[in-house]
Amino acid sequence: MSDASRECTNCHAPLHGRFCARCGQEDRPPDPTLSELAAEVVHEVSDLDGRILRSVRRLFLSPGFLTREHLKGRRVTWVSPIRLYLIFSVAYFAITSFTGAPPLNLNFQLTDASAGSAAQPLDLSIEEETQRAANEALAAWIPRAMFILVPVFAWLLSMVRRRAGRNYPHHLIFACHVFAAFFGAQALAVAAGWAVGHPMVGPALGVAAFVYGLIYLVLAIRSVYGGTLARALVHAMIVLAFYWVATIVVAGAIVGPLIWARFQASPVTTLPSSR
16 A cells, blocks of 8 residues: 555544654554564563663663753653652552551650640550551651642742743653652662661661752752752752741641541640651
8 A cells, every 4th residue: 555545544644654643643454463463562561661661770870861851852762750750659658558667757745735834744545546647647648748749849949940941840840750769769768678677777778768869859950950069959958948848737737637636625735746
């Protein structure tokens, strides 16, 4: 069949090559042979695996590289920022749920305010039950809250880099890559700490993953936005400081109603602290 008579089986537009210029569908026979079907499966699997491996390697070892590629329009070679974020955020929260390691742990000091200056601590069981319920609420809601916190992070970055000539979606793409790397490192640390089982290994790996995230953010800011390393460090610290405040506000919005509902009938003063 000549090119002039070929048309897309999906939208019926004239074909001038392997892919349809209107809908993007590849020109494949509607009744493939077994060998053609096997070749298609091999191609799809190997191409997907190759893109994932390339993207993951660049994500973790080359801070900012995938964001620069995306902003330059070179996207077909790499897994999208949203997909990378979803893969590693889901992996992190699934691992923390499986291992019992809370994504954010709150400690509460509960005292009886009716005693005035000689306030007495409430029953230990009440305090432990409140902490357990609060951490369960955080474990359930923090993954959903990240769909607010990641855009907030991107907005904060747009404020400190407002002269970079980037629009908000560009900052959001950068944020997706940064959080994908951070969640991936944290997921690996939690899984390794749980597998080893030593009480000192898990916290040490968690600290190492957190330090990796800080260094990654500074290097990624410099890679994508330019400037000196010192400037990238200052901007990273500013963004993280305000982002931490936003995280505390969100965590308070999650556990605040729960604590109020449990203790509204009791003369209690609740002093939360995060760790």
